[in-house]
Amino acid sequence: MANTALADPDAGLTQAQLAARYGLRVAGERPSLAEYTRRLWTYRHFIAAYSNAKLVASFSNARLGQLWQVLTPLTNAAVYYLIFGLVLEQKSIPNFIAYLTTGLFIFSFTQAAAQHGTTSITGNLGLIRALHFPRACLPLAVMLTQFQQLLASLVVLLGIVLVTGEPITLEWLLLIPIVLLQAVFNAGLTMAVARIGSKVADVKQVMPFVLRTWMYGSGVLYNVALFEENLPSWATKLVEANPMLVFIELARHALLEGAPLLNTSMLQAWSYAVGWAVLVGVGGFIYFWRGEQEYGRG
Structure with a gap:
């Protein structure tokens, strides 16, 4: 028996003890949060x-290529302006076209990130x-892709703001921290x-309805003063905390x-x-890190 033990030093050890002896780890094991951040x-x-x-791939099959980065937000803005600006006549809002496109472009950044992010693992x-x-890396790449599209949209937005008569002010620089905070949120x-x-898997089907409801609740298409006029005070407080309305x-x-705003102070x-x-x-x-070992299995 003594000779057998000397010949096989691993005899009698459990799998866990063998793994510890030889530095083996479970495949796909979730690292610590600090280590995961370092690897990322x-x-x-x-x-x-x-x-x-x-x-690049998203526009590779289109004849106009990446020009659609500019044409898509412009087309969306034109459609919404036709309905809400001309047909419904939002006369209570000065410079409605700039008001509308600002809300639309900012919301679209989060909307597209959430919608594409839903399938960033399964796809x-x-x-x-x-x-x-x-x-x-995959959902972050989705967010970064949409961030690049936002930058193209912002060039269009600034052009619209200038053409519609808004002056250039130092407050325009505040758009930088606003977009960066939204990028972290996204x-x-x-x-x-x-x-x-x-x-x-059904989340992919539900997400468009959730995002559409969120858009209507964020004052993208109409005067945000309607919230205070038509909602009780407690509901108005909830609306004021809506992250998309805030951005x-x-x-x-x-x-x-002169754009109509809620009675929320800028500090708040x-x-x-x-x-x-x-x-x-x-x-x-x-939340994503806690499920790291689950992705791609099954």
């Missing part, structure tokens, strides 16, 4: 390259099963819906003079924006 940072170039490739199962990398939101979408209100305040609006960015950005990241 090392893949930042992959995220950028993948988002650029997705952006890349082949890549996930073939390669080992932090899965958060990153967390995209990761959260990516995990939900990986578990529940849209801040953008309109930065770009437009900025507090909401920072709070939502931190809460959803960090919370969405942690």
Whole structure:
């Protein structure tokens, strides 16, 4: 017996003890949050390259190519202006076309990120099963793709604001932190819906209805003063905390003079924006990380 023990030092050890002795780890094991963050940072170039490739591929079959980055928001703005500006005559809003396009472009950034983020895991199962990398790269690439499209839309938006008679002011610079805070918010939101979408396939079908309802509740297409006129005070308070309404209100305040706004102070609006960015950005990241070992299985 003594000779057998000397010949086989692993005799009698459990699988866990053998793994510990030889430094083996479970395939797909979730790393610590700090280690996961470090790994994700090392893949930042992959995220950028993948988002650029997705952006180019999305317009590769169109004859006008990436020009649709500008034409799409312009066409959407024209349709909504025809309905809400000319047919419904939003006369209570000065410079309605700039008011409308500001809300539309800011909301579309979050709308597209959430919608595409829902399938960022289920639509890349082949890549996930073939390669080992932090899965958060995929929803973050979705957000970055939409961020690049937003930048093209903002060029159009600034042109519309100027053409419709708004003066250039220093407050335009506030658009930079507004968009960056929204990008952090969108990153967390995209990761959260990516995990939900990986578990529940029906979320893809439900998401358009959720986003459409969110758009109507964010004052994108009409005067936000209607909320205060038609809702009880407690409901108005909830509307004021709506993250998309907050980002849209801040953008309109930065770009437009005389735009109707809710009676929320700018300090309160900025507090909401920072709070939502931190809460959803960090919370969405942690929520996605907790499901890291589940993606691509089954």
